[in-house]
Amino acid sequence: MLGGHIAVWSFSLIPAETESGDSYAQSYAATKSAARAVMRLKLCGNPDCATCSCIAFIKSNETVAACMRSRPYKELKQNPIDYLVADAFAGLFPFAKEELGLDYKNTCFTHVSAIPKNNGTAAGYFLDRESYDRYYEYLLRISKCAYEEVGFCIQALLVDHLRSVGEERAAEWFEQYWTGPEKGRWMLANGGIGCIGNNQGMESTWRWDRMAISGGRQVRVCVCVCMAKS
Numbered sequence: 001m002l003g004g005h006i007a008v009w010s011f012s013l014i015p016a017e018t019e020s021g022d023s024y025a026q027s028y029a030a031t032k033s034a035a036r037a038v039m040r041l042k043l044c045g046n047p048d049c050a051t052c053s054c055i056a057f058i059k060s061n062e063t064v065a066a067c068m069r070s071r072p073y074k075e076l077k078q079n080p081i082d083y084l085v086a087d088a089f090a091g092l093f094p095f096a097k098e099e100l101g102l103d104y105k106n107t108c109f110t111h112v113s114a115i116p117k118n119n120g121t122a123a124g125y126f127l128d129r130e131s132y133d134r135y136y137e138y139l140l141r142i143s144k145c146a147y148e149e150v151g152f153c154i155q156a157l158l159v160d161h162l163r164s165v166g167e168e169r170a171a172e173w174f175e176q177y178w179t180g181p182e183k184g185r186w187m188l189a190n191g192g193i194g195c196i197g198n199n200q201g202m203e204s205t206w207r208w209d210r211m212a213i214s215g216g217r218q219v220r221v222c223v224c225v226c227m228a229k230s
Contacts, residue, residue: 010027010031010224011222012027012031015217019090019091021098022091023220024091024099028100031224038055039068041055067080081102084105085105085107085108086106093105104181107184112186113140117136122136125167125173125174126167127169131162132170135162135174142155143188144187145187146188155179155180156175158174159171162174
């Protein structure tokens, strides 16, 4: 389960041109079907069989056993999903609502902070560097807010601040993509079980995966994971 009590369940690469709610739904459907098939396997009973021993250990967990006996799992073919942690991909919003029954997703703080700062994309919306540096300082402070509604209000205040100093284009960009109860879920308050403040180490290999699998083409990465609640 690694140090953070997280285990990769499935890993999908989706071409950026075809990214949509349906593409994520298809990836999740394949993952769910495979997982349910594994749980239905007839175990060999050999104590030296690592595969069957692992499956038996998982099925013996009290929470797992209760889930498998439940009506949603048995009759409705639903799996219990608590959180969706993601980058700001448009296709994930309909997938979260229609497929998982989740109103919102949590977005990765690294993608609103360090990544655009390092590659210079966010600074391009600002008239001067001083304004951007001040905005970035406020952004880091907002990220530490531990109360959702307060945090969303503070995000709105930052939009007002940008407009008050003449940074209209930056204000529109930040308001559209990184604020509010739908797209502003990158604060400490939105952490839940999966911490949204930092990406998992598996992301460090994506550039090599893209080169090996898709010839370096831009892709969306859909990773399903199992996380311990301890």
